[in-house]
Amino acid sequence: MTKRDFYEILGVPRTANSDQIKKAFRSKARHLHPDNMDSGDESAFKELAAAYEVLSDDNKRALYDRYGHDGLAGAAGGFDGVDLGAFADLSEIFSTFFGGGRGGGGRRSTVERGSDLKLELRLEFSEAIFGTERKISIKRLEACTVCTGTGAQSGSQPVRCTTCNGAGQIRQATQTLLGQFMQILTCPNCEGEGTRIEKACTVCKGKAQVRTQRDLEIKIPAGIDHGARLRIPHAGDHGRRNGPPGDVYVLITVNDHAKFVREGQTIHLQQPISFAMAALGGEMIVDTVDGEKPLRVPPGTQTGTILPLKGHGAPQLNSPNLRGDQLVHLIVETPTKLTSEQKRLLEKFADSRGDKLSAPKFKRPDTASSANSKPSPGKSSSIKNPSGKGSSGKADSSLIDKIADVFKPKEGASEN
Ligand SMILES: [Zn+2]
Numbered sequence: 001m002t003k004r005d006f007y008e009i010l011g012v013p014r015t016a017n018s019d020q021i022k023k024a025f026r027s028k029a030r031h032l033h034p035d036n037m038d039s040g041d042e043s044a045f046k047e048l049a050a051a052y053e054v055l056s057d058d059n060k061r062a063l064y065d066r067y068g069h070d071g072l073a074g075a076a077g078g079f080d081g082v083d084l085g086a087f088a089d090l091s092e093i094f095s096t097f098f099g100g101g102r103g104g105g106g107r108r109s110t111v112e113r114g115s116d117l118k119l120e121l122r123l124e125f126s127e128a129i130f131g132t133e134r135k136i137s138i139k140r141l142e143a144c145t146v147c148t149g150t151g152a153q154s155g156s157q158p159v160r161c162t163t164c165n166g167a168g169q170i171r172q173a174t175q176t177l178l179g180q181f182m183q184i185l186t187c188p189n190c191e192g193e194g195t196r197i198e199k200a201c202t203v204c205k206g207k208a209q210v211r212t213q214r215d216l217e218i219k220i221p222a223g224i225d226h227g228a229r230l231r232i233p234h235a236g237d238h239g240r241r242n243g244p245p246g247d248v249y250v251l252i253t254v255n256d257h258a259k260f261v262r263e264g265q266t267i268h269l270q271q272p273i274s275f276a277m278a279a280l281g282g283e284m285i286v287d288t289v290d291g292e293k294p295l296r297v298p299p300g301t302q303t304g305t306i307l308p309l310k311g312h313g314a315p316q317l318n319s320p321n322l323r324g325d326q327l328v329h330l331i332v333e334t335p336t337k338l339t340s341e342q343k344r345l346l347e348k349f350a351d352s353r354g355d356k357l358s359a360p361k362f363k364r365p366d367t368a369s370s371a372n373s374k375p376s377p378g379k380s381s382s383i384k385n386p387s388g389k390g391s392s393g394k395a396d397s398s399l400i401d402k403i404a405d406v407f408k409p410k411e412g413a414s415e416n
């Protein structure tokens, strides 16, 4: 960075006294200040401030006079890459210049982004899985068509604001240590519009915007889940004074399904199977979100067994081809009504396995299931009725329990 001579920057002779230097700085600072829309120049202003910082300080000025810029390098750290924050004693001026009211660089800063709109959308279970298209109705703020967004009654025009003379901003004098400085503020009378409405449009009441009902076609992506939030960019309230529109957020709720329970990309289904199927194995038809599908049940299937149906779960959001699985939770159903024929067959079956269906009077009824060839299989039935075990009152239902025990899992089924 080539350094200009400080006296040259301030435009004063080397013999200038401190009053002359101060005066020169004030006048140039006003001219070069970045908030000055006509002649503002931030880098020139910083350079000016740096020059003034030195020449207004007797010690620094003496160093500068003797050694030039080099003389300051050690003492003041030099002025390469001027840092505004370094000028502590100028801080008041800088806060006047750069403080609060500077938004938008002094230009009209009242453009407003439109508000976001939120709404809820309820989907059926399968709509969330496969995605869908929906029409939603929103009421958003748009420019009033009657006054074409001016807010003024037809025939009349917005008139120039007299406070700011149409500029939308006003200059306000602020007294500082170094004299008076101008601050540029948004006009409080017209809020930066530069114009005022004398006869308000009767439709929008001068607000220039009206709430308008709009139907939007939205695409619900496959795999969306309960609680998801869809953003529709730029579909919200239009911004005032040509500001950008807000967004629409759609909060997704998904109805429960009578059979399926979704957990992320996995779909769970509880599927009852007959105990003959559980014992013998076979093939059955189960429901999936893709329709009925065959499911092979292996022989000796226990209640609580989970069989997967690959690729019949929910798709990954935004990758509809990546499907999760459906998990079929099998529940072995014990028949509650038996014909005498069925009863006879089951008794025969029990007999063939050596299952005892009645217990000796003074022994625990558990022993019946010990026919299951293991020393302590009483567990599964004791889960069912841990306390009332000893009572022999309900002979019939306990008989069914015992038959069911034959088909029950040894290590208790996880859930269900
Ligand atoms: Zn209007």
Ligand SMILES: [Zn+2]
Binding pocket: 161, 162, 163, 164, 165, 166, 167, 168, 169, 187, 188, 189, 190, 191, 192, 193, 194, 195
């Ligand atoms: Zn005004």
